[in-house]
Amino acid sequence: MRSRHIARLTIVAGAVLAAGACASPGGVAGISTRPPVPTAEAVAAVPGAPTATIPAPTPPATSMPQVVVSRPPGDEPVRVPPPRLSKFTYAFPVKDCRTTYESRLLVLPKTTIWANRGCAFVAPVGGVVDEVNSKNRWKPSTDRGPDREGRFVSLIGDDGVRYLGGHLDTVSPGIRPGARVTGGQVLGRVGNSGNARSTASNLYFAISWKTDPSLWWVRRGMVKPWDYLDAWRDGNRSLSPAEETRAVMKRTGAAPACATLCVSKPVPAPKPTRAPDQKIPLGG
Secondary structure: OHHHHHHHHHHHHHHHHHHHHHHOOOOOOOOOOOOOOOOHHHHHOOOOOOOOOOOOOOOOOOOOOOOOOOOOOOOOOOOOOOOOOOOOOOOOOEEOOOOEEOOOOOOOOEEEEEOOOOOEEEOOOOEEEEEEEOOOOOOOOOOOHHHOOOEEEEEEEOOOOEEEEEEEEEEOOOOOOOOEEOOOOEEEEEEOOHHHOOOOOEEEEEEEOOOOOOOHHHHOOOEOOHHHHHHHHHOOOOOOOHHHHHHHHHHHOOOOOOOOOOOOOOOOOOOOOOOOOOOOOOOO
8 A cells, every 4th residue: 555655656746747847948048957846735636645745945045244344544646757748847937935827818928926025036947047127117107118027037048938027026136147047046036016016016927039129029928828837836847838939939930020018108298498587687
């Protein structure tokens, strides 16, 4: 009798396995190829089949708890120097003072560097002093173009570029035409001479090329300087205006005519003086 029950159970299990094999062909993506496990209901449906213990389904695996990993402190970032763009080394023209300046074209291609009175105006690059005006000759009654920058120093750099610093309060001792200076050397002190006498202290800073002193409009600025000032201030001290200066000079000519703010005020005519009345002698 016992062997007869075992045979029936074997037949039922085989039938279930055969049905599962037909319903689940092996090798199809996403479908298990394992034979199905007979359920308790399937076994109980066979008459006379003994009660079988069906293993409980395996619970799904639970995800492992995430471990919080603390990021170790890193080293200080390594500062990489900017690429060398020219053989020259430049200095921002105002030293050891807080400054602001316009980075756009207002009237002339120059900029006004606002700084406290007495701040050092330094040579942007090594070179030779070209012009020095240590006396403030500007007068509002005439507003002569050559005098508008008041006290100023211009330098012909080793890069072939002229640099002008105007509205100075003083010119440093020993700074005279022909004097050799190094980049960063003090040329004068910031003030508000010339036509800046009604403004706060500042440095009139301009870039151009060497010309005859009579062409004062070239001296006052032909190349926009703020991109170079930005670079020198922010650490890229090898950005040179030499190439742009040569390009502008080629476009305009070395001695262009004045085009902006060129006319001075007419010199007022002297007031006529009346000759004293002459006395006519009596009886004459």
